[in-house]
Amino acid sequence: MKIMQNRLDRMFYSYQKEFEEKALEVLRSGWYILGDEVNEFEKEFADYTGKKYCVGLASGLDALWISFRILGIKSGDEVIVQGNTYIASVMGITINGATPIFVEPDEYFNLDVSKIEEKITDKTKAILVVHLYGQASNMKPIMDIANRYGLHIVEDCAQSHGARFAGQMTGTFGDIGCFSFYPSKNLGAFGDAGAIVTDNEKIAKDISVFRNYGSEKRYHNKIVGANSRIDEIQAGFLRVKLKHLDKLIKERENTCEKYLSKLNNDKIILPQIYSDSTHTWHQFVIRSEERDELLKYLDDRGIKTIIHYPIPPHLSEAYQYLNIKKGMLPITEKYSETVLSLPLYYGMTNEESDYIIKIINKF
Numbered sequence: 001m002k003i004m005q006n007r008l009d010r011m012f013y014s015y016q017k018e019f020e021e022k023a024l025e026v027l028r029s030g031w032y033i034l035g036d037e038v039n040e041f042e043k044e045f046a047d048y049t050g051k052k053y054c055v056g057l058a059s060g061l062d063a064l065w066i067s068f069r070i071l072g073i074k075s076g077d078e079v080i081v082q083g084n085t086y087i088a089s090v091m092g093i094t095i096n097g098a099t100p101i102f103v104e105p106d107e108y109f110n111l112d113v114s115k116i117e118e119k120i121t122d123k124t125k126a127i128l129v130v131h132l133y134g135q136a137s138n139m140k141p142i143m144d145i146a147n148r149y150g151l152h153i154v155e156d157c158a159q160s161h162g163a164r165f166a167g168q169m170t171g172t173f174g175d176i177g178c179f180s181f182y183p184s185k186n187l188g189a190f191g192d193a194g195a196i197v198t199d200n201e202k203i204a205k206d207i208s209v210f211r212n213y214g215s216e217k218r219y220h221n222k223i224v225g226a227n228s229r230i231d232e233i234q235a236g237f238l239r240v241k242l243k244h245l246d247k248l249i250k251e252r253e254n255t256c257e258k259y260l261s262k263l264n265n266d267k268i269i270l271p272q273i274y275s276d277s278t279h280t281w282h283q284f285v286i287r288s289e290e291r292d293e294l295l296k297y298l299d300d301r302g303i304k305t306i307i308h309y310p311i312p313p314h315l316s317e318a319y320q321y322l323n324i325k326k327g328m329l330p331i332t333e334k335y336s337e338t339v340l341s342l343p344l345y346y347g348m349t350n351e352e353s354d355y356i357i358k359i360i361n362k363f
């Protein structure tokens with residue numbers, strides 16, 4: 001059997017007719033960027049999260065860096081972020097000239113809340129909370145710290161659409177929630193797209209002006225902005241998919257519950273979930289001291305896996321200028337050497353998950 005790590009085609013074919021009708025509708029409308037589909041999607045996604053405002057953008061990275069820009073975070077400022085995140089989280093900070101201050105993750109792959117306070121200085125302006133792999137972070141202590149020190153909270157929800165902490169949706173705790181709709185994300189478009197959600201009217205307004213060359217009225221530019229607009233066709237696709245999102249997440253959950261109950265091998269550590277969080281399973285990430293052997297063993301048997309992420313941001317070539325040497329973030333580094341993401345996608349068959357489980361248990 002051949003099993004890919006992800007199969008976006010399965011999701012497409014499940015809702016093929018709806019996507020194709022939406023595509024034709026937009027193509028025939030004669031209006032392709034920032035129009036009715038975008039307005040409706042923004043309303044529907046704001047409602048889904050429970051926030052007042054949503055602003056559609058061109059990508060998740062744009063959502064991050066534009067959020068920090070609008071919050072006034074700049075060169076000389078520090079932003080706390082977990083060491084083991086996708087590098088886009090860090091670029092969202094450094095594009096603005098600010099400095100990322102890395103905190104080690106906990107056993108759940110999210111920010112270790114007991115290690116935040118020791119990193120706070122008088123330059124600290126914000127905490128970027130990443131709900132990694134789809135699990136809501138431990139938000140109660142994070143919000144307590146942010147309130148005590150007067151820090152902004154920006155949430156990177158690129159992997160956590162719909163995940164909740166104590167019943168409240170990720171992206172709604174802090175000043176701004178940032179989302180990516182890259183095709184492989186749980187709420188993915190058929191191209192690049194992103195968005196922010198917020199209850200702050202001024203932030204929503206400023207970001208919607210910024211995304212369109214800093215103009216509210218055509219050719220009247222108030223500030224130097226960017227082009228980070230979202231296409232009508234992507235917004236239309238996202239509206240179709242948003243209607244089914246809870247079902248899409250539920251199915252991932254079923255697959256992962258099966259993994260959790262049936263995977264049984266001393267050489268692997270299964271993912272854990274905080275008692276107050278829900279996990280929407282963007283990835284099912286196991287750990288193994290023999291990760292590289294396991295990856296090859298699975299590959300030889302037709303099962304493709306991916307490492308999220310093999311090089312932590314502080315060790316990437318791009319961030320050598322930060323001068324954070326190997327060994328300075330041992331837990332983050334250990335994760336990069338031991339994590340492995342198993343195949344996981346909407347439409348995985350029982351036959352496929354049975355095969356994956358059987359093969360891993362024999363490793």
Ligand SMILES: *Cc1c(COP(=O)(O)O)cnc(C)c1O
Binds near residue numbers: 158180
């Ligand atoms: C995907 C991702 C991003 C970036 O989103 P893009 O839409 O690809 O720019 C940011 N942070 C995390 C954690 C991600 O997984």
